[in-house]
Amino acid sequence: MHSNQWLNTKDRFGRVSISLHWLMAVVLIGLYLLGLYMVDLGYYDPWYHDSLSIHKAVGILAAILLVIRYLWVRFQPRPMHLNPENSVNTLMAKAAHALLYLFMFVLMISGYLISTAKGQGIDVFGLFEFPALLADSAERGELAGDVHDWVATGFIVLVGLHTAASLLHHFVFKDNTLLRMLRVLKS
């Protein structure tokens, strides 16, 4: 009866999954908007340097959260999709979630490779430095930049579809899909 509120069960998300989902949703949408904003700043804008430092530092923290979240998802029970009889919807949801994870990983890795292309590590708010691990390569840095651009766009489109789908569940299908991601439902 009193299952642990922090953990997932077969039919609901626990606090850890829910917190990670919403914390990361806010952070990642923020990173996207900051990314678009910062690349258009002129050299004399007071935010020119800080915006990129923040984007990188928050990006590294988000990457750490992503690894934790991914491991958590892998080693926790996955709540069953509601309405499994609608296999097309279930399949689309599964594909979308898998793709969201893939895009998140690609964004973190490509972003990291842009900044470290010349062997400089990434300073995370003065707390620690995430080191450059690969040998210098300007070409790889350039490629990573193109990938980062495109995948960021693809990612935000996918987040839009994902959000639309969750609203569809809530308002049209009138099921618990959105509610069980908002709070821990009673089993």
Add this chain to the structure above:
Amino acid sequence: MKMKTVALSLLLASGLSVSQLALADDYKLDIKGMHSFVQFRIQHLGYSWLYGRFNDFDGQFSYDEKAPEKASVNVSIKTTSVDSNHAERDKHLRGEDFLDVDKFPEATFKSTAYKPGSDGKASLEGELTLHGVTKPITLDVEEVGAGKDPWGGFRRGFIGTTTFALADFGIDYNLGPASKEVELTLSVEGIKQ
């Protein structure tokens, strides 16, 4: 008989010009051993100098000690190879705000005149193509030295410097009033072919 004379004089004339050309030695820039450099520097905020260079370029020159005014030089530079020792800045420099290397992958310098002055100084006029714009520029050149190298070759080196406004080449990103002009230095060592 008449035909023969014409033919002979033509032959002589062409032979002459060939030998004249042959007097001017051709040199290839030492790219393998990297004893040539394409450097630039630009003011940062008016408080300091920022140095950078292009790592990938090639070129040759010809030079005749007896007729230095006939010297000529060609250099072509791969713009993606810009290197200011900072990954994000280099990426910005390669992008549309500056070199736009996707559209303009190459920058070239072709000399049009070489005017030797006194004590090893000279001025080298030529056309610089950068960011798709071709403009005449003049480099102040110093003949650094020439002679046999220890490995059986013959080498000759020059250093040339010029200053131009980035905006003249259609690069008009605002780096501030102190940073409108860039100083370009070609420091080359050629190996006689």
